[in-house]
Amino acid sequence: MKKYNTAKxxxxxxxxxxxxxxxxxxxxxxxxxxxxxVCMTHGKGSHLYGVDGNDYIDYVAGFGPMILxxxxxxxxxxxxxxxxxxxxxxAPTEDLCRLAKKLTEIIPCAEMVSFQSSGTxxxxxxxxxxxxxxxxxxxxxxxxxxxxxADEQKVTIGAESIDDLGPREKVNKLMPTAGQRxxxxxxxxxxxxxxxxxxxxxxxxxxxxxxxxxxxxxMCDEGPILPKPGFLSTAKELCRQHNVxxxxxxxxxxxxxxxxxxxxxxxxxxxxxxxxxxxxxGISLSMICGxxxxxxxxxxxxxxxxxxxxxxxxxxxxxELEKPGTYEKMDAIGKRLTDGxxxxxxKHGIKVYANxxxxxxxxxxxxxxxxxxxxxxxxxxxREAYDRFYLLARDYGVRLTSGRGRIYISTAHTEADxxxxxxxxxxxxxxxxx
Ligand SMILES: Cc1ncc(COP(=O)(O)O)c(C=O)c1O
Numbered sequence: 001m002k003k004y005n006t007a008k009x010x011x012x013x014x015x016x017x018x019x020x021x022x023x024x025x026x027x028x029x030x031x032x033x034x035x036x037x038v039c040m041t042h043g044k045g046s047h048l049y050g051v052d053g054n055d056y057i058d059y060v061a062g063f064g065p066m067i068l069x070x071x072x073x074x075x076x077x078x079x080x081x082x083x084x085x086x087x088x089x090x091a092p093t094e095d096l097c098r099l100a101k102k103l104t105e106i107i108p109c110a111e112m113v114s115f116q117s118s119g120t121x122x123x124x125x126x127x128x129x130x131x132x133x134x135x136x137x138x139x140x141x142x143x144x145x146x147x148x149x150a151d152e153q154k155v156t157i158g159a160e161s162i163d164d165l166g167p168r169e170k171v172n173k174l175m176p177t178a179g180q181r182x183x184x185x186x187x188x189x190x191x192x193x194x195x196x197x198x199x200x201x202x203x204x205x206x207x208x209x210x211x212x213x214x215x216x217x218x219m220c221d222e223g224p225i226l227p228k229p230g231f232l233s234t235a236k237e238l239c240r241q242h243n244v245x246x247x248x249x250x251x252x253x254x255x256x257x258x259x260x261x262x263x264x265x266x267x268x269x270x271x272x273x274x275x276x277x278x279x280x281x282g283i284s285l286s287m288i289c290g291x292x293x294x295x296x297x298x299x300x301x302x303x304x305x306x307x308x309x310x311x312x313x314x315x316x317x318x319x320e321l322e323k324p325g326t327y328e329k330m331d332a333i334g335k336r337l338t339d340g341x342x343x344x345x346x347k348h349g350i351k352v353y354a355n356x357x358x359x360x361x362x363x364x365x366x367x368x369x370x371x372x373x374x375x376x377x378x379x380x381x382x383r384e385a386y387d388r389f390y391l392l393a394r395d396y397g398v399r400l401t402s403g404r405g406r407i408y409i410s411t412a413h414t415e416a417d418x419x420x421x422x423x424x425x426x427x428x429x430x431x432x433x434x
Contacts, residue, residue: 118286123249134245151181155173224355273289334357352368363407
């Protein structure tokens with residue numbers, strides 16, 4: 001198998017680094033363990049093309065938004081049409097009304113919606129609405145779950161070991177970024193996810209002060225972990241008992257597990273939800289939603305909230321995803337990939353776990369069963385092997401998310417993409433595990 005030459009990417013990255021902090025525009029555009037990232041020229045469908053002339057089968061999906069693949073004709077056409085009419089009016093439009101109505105029809109918890117531009121902003125707004133509605137200030141957030149980079153959000157999102165996390169009953173507040181205001185975490189309670197007992201205790205003892213329990217309903221950002229059977233419905237019932245709102249952060253799961261998100265997929269409807277990433281197929285748009293009563297508790301401003309461009313892209317994305325068989329096709333592609341990963345693991349006698357759920361797949365090296373929670377991953381996933389796997393995949397034409405084992409499927413992925421990917425994985429898996 002021939003290794004890609006990426007000399008031009010290296011040169012371009014170090015030139016960019018002279019003018020742009022870290023040489024990338026978001027910290028994960030370069031993995032910690034790579035000297036330089038591959039620089040791209042364009043994408044089409046499930047492939048990205050590098051400045052070095054290399055062709056990559058991509059499973060990063062621009063961090064999630066590209067659920068229809070890169071440069072999908074249907075979005076290009078909708079956006080181009082709208083561009084000709086104007087990109088920004090700061091006024092309602094007919095399409096805005098259509099989109100808001102459509103979202104309330106497809107998302108179970110949505111009686112009303114409110115738009116923002118990024119997942120970070122939408123989560124900030126959701127927390128504020130929850131506090132305004134309940135008159136309480138504390139938010140329960142779970143270890144290993146990322147909801148955005150704002151001071152109050154980026155708390156205990158990662159850890160080197162479970163010692164850093166502290167006891168399950170009183171998880172440490174880890175604020176990883178220099179300059180984060182420590183006092184913003186005063187109103188946070190950090191809990192282990194998938195643990196009903198600890199959640200019950202927190203709500204019993206502090207429910208009077210807690211506005212909301214916020215969670216990724218399928219923990220994805222730091223590496224996929226499924227909710228234990230009954231965890232989501234029990235969390236909902238506990239929240240109801242203590243007059244606390246349950247908020248699902250569906251920034252990743254929204255439109256990926258199903259059009260109605262994880263709440264539709266798992267059949268548990270939260271009080272509020274936050275959507276972003278895939279809802280406009282690659283143009284920035286995010287949204288919070290909930291009942292009419294809750295959503296009336298606050299309204300944000302924002303120059304770029306739901307621009308006509310984003311609205312056009314979102315309507316086009318929904319139109320595609322609504323076509324019969326779309327999710328079944330993505331699920332079948334994900335199954336082909338993850339069955340293949342499991343077979344490769346068996347063939348080489350290497351412990352690998354893989355699973356697929358519509359447009360989200362996962363793989364973990366070092367485990368041969370589903371991870372139970374964040375601590376289980378920290379203790380048992382072979383992160384060094386995955387880091388090497390990530391770099392090797394890149395060298396042989398497969399683009400993965402670094403460090404986390406999360407794999408995004410789009411409507412553009414083909415069986416041929418999967419078969420080629422598996423050939424590469426078959427070659428690199430033994431090389432990754434020393
Ligand atoms: C679950 C989750 N919530 C919120 C965010 C923040 O979204 P954004 O990067 O659009 O600000 C992310 C981003 O990766 C995420 O994965």
